[in-house]
Amino acid sequence: MRQSSPIDASLRPWAERIQALARSAGLDFFDVVFEMVEPSQVNALAAYGGFPVRYPSWRFGMEFERMEKGRQWGLSKIYELVINNDPTYAYLVRTNSMMEQKLVMAHVLGHADFFKHNAWFQPTDRGMLDRMAHHGSRVRRFVDAYGQDNVDRFLDQAISLDNLIDPFLPARELARAKDGRDEATAVHTERAFSSLESHTSVGANLPTYDVLGHLAEHAPLEPWQRELMRLVRAEAYYFVPQRMTKIINEGWASFWHSRMLTHGLLETDEIVDFADCHSGATAAVPGQLNPYKLGIELFRYAEEKGLDLFKFRKIHNDTSFIDALVDEEFAERCSLFVYDRNPKSGVLEVADRGWIEVKKRLLQGLSWGGAPRIELLDDDYEGRGELLLRHHFEGRELDLAEAGDVLKHLARLWRRPVHLLTTEREQTRLVTSDGEGIQAVDVTDDEDSQAA
């Protein structure tokens, strides 16, 4: 069943005009394929992470359910979806007004340029649509062969570990490949990516942050489970740059849609609607950080300072972007503040407006793609074939109840007990699971350094 259709004739001239304008402004992108979808379909697409061909899973059904509720209750509305792929696919919702379609097309071209040029996206598979379709057919075959329940159970385990990856691994691999030989970038990209699904894990040497990779190669798995594990890992690595560049990517796209639309793309009677729509997307809700808003402000700030915006979008992720630009003037101008839960009243409140603290907290929140940094130290802990993981504590504690559930999954996968060193109330703790229960003991610093 076809889920989308080519854009309407009325939009086609605009699509061409906006692309021409974007190119003349210096944006550069793969071919962009605009497709129209119905409002009811865009949620389905979004639930699949943008890939209508993705493998079957109740998880996407749940995501869809959530989004449908949001749509029915008028809480959320999706205007567009854009897929990092060559060609780049962009889905426009049919019910958007003409002004919204123009805005969305301009916005999408910003993303498309970012996907093509940003360093962190270089190692991603540009044929992901095909790869996802392949994953889909593999999973369906496994479901036929081993049963829905078995496949689901294993995927549940694997997916609960899908943030145990090293966000910097693909870029490192790519750099290594480039250093080694002097070939065309495309070939390197291919190679760097293929190593992500190869049999000899790049993370074979411990310690590693690529826990998923280590498991995929060394856990006692059935062949089909191993393939599923690699599949989950490949998808996780495909999506991780998007997590690492949310602010800069949205900022870049917003910067350009705003620039292009206010430079000749709008009819006079669309200007007020545009202002309304744009300010809605970049609104600063008190107490929240809107990545669109922060991103566009940072780019405008950089432009004011006469910096090279195109270089910024090429080399930075959110962390380095903020590190390079946020200073006292910026923090004050955007009225940024740090908030914390007041231990006495239990209420979240404004805690600090000092720019150094603001910047520190911003960076802390974004580091490691926003996920806790967890390293696999040993897969033969104390000679018993058990896993030892370490959570690198940077001021924020883990949700231990949930961590316990993850450890149970991990222990079942590894078929041996697993251990996690973490910090709770300034005390190092060793949390252990054998797949059934959870135990936690305090660890002295001596033992800690020994274990590490």
Added chain:
Amino acid sequence: MFRIERDRARFREIVRGRLRRDLRRFLSSAELLGRRGEETVSIPVTQIETPRFKYGSNADGGVGQGPGEEGDPLEAEESQGEGAGGAGEQEGQHILEVDVDLADLADMLGEELELPNIEPRGDRMLTATGGSYSGIRSVGPKSLRHFRRTYRQALKRTIALGEWDPEKPSVIPTAEDERIRCRKEHPKPESSAVVFHIMDVSGSMGREQKEIVRIKAFWIDTWLRKQYDNLDVVYVVHDAVAKIVDQDTFFHLRESGGTKISSAYDLCLSEILERYRPEEWNIYPFHYSDGDNWSARDTERCIAVLRDEILPRVNQFCYGQVKSAYGSGQFKKDLDAALADEEGLVTCAVEDREGIPEAIRAFLGKGR
């Protein structure tokens, strides 16, 4: 979208599995009350999300944007959106609710408590009017003429009269050949039932007692709604006098005063006689009280009304006695002693919430 609907169906199947597993808990909690719509009940789904390593509660600070002095509380706290950490993929902590068909919920209840399906009393199948133009007759409006049947009839007649000439085939219907469609009635069995929820709201019935009544009423309605196409619910409250109230009042009213149970039974009886005639309705009165009645004389009167007037007219009369700090529990003893032989009477004592499933089973387990 075909594929997503399959994944969504799978998700709902998982939710139903969880619900089935946790049904006991739901049976004695008020969690599902107030979540019921016309056809569905929305179930809060917890514990189904994939667990991941993520930051916990000491990490819910972050960076925000906007006005405010140090020490000012954040306004938008409840809408936990994207803080600085949220620039990753942590989502707001909204609990997802999934709509489950009431019929499914009733099935689960039936399975869990091993409830038999109800055989409607007597042969009270109502004939509902419904039908289609599937009949044929020889008179009627021309606009309903059945062309083919008419010509077939004309052909038969022509052949029978020996006027048929294959060389010159002509068939001309006469008035007797006309075949006209007509409406055929399809008697459709339809079953209707009425539930009377009668509650003692005298001073001795406390919050917890009412909550128990409420939970029981919810599950009983759910079950009976599955069994009957058409279910009416009548809410009656009584202290020394009885009156019919709406659902909301029934669950929230707190009266105080004496208790005259016969007032409620009289009201119930007059409703049966006037609006819910036993020839047309399956009737289920449920009476909940803490067992204190005004006087022994009134209890005698209740027993007489039950035995002579109500029981012969209803499918089953259920008396649920909720234990309260003040109630004596005498009424159940009196009923049991006086009406032990009556099959249509079920009495049952509920100590606390844990006893709710058993009470439901006692009430609905007979399949009447």
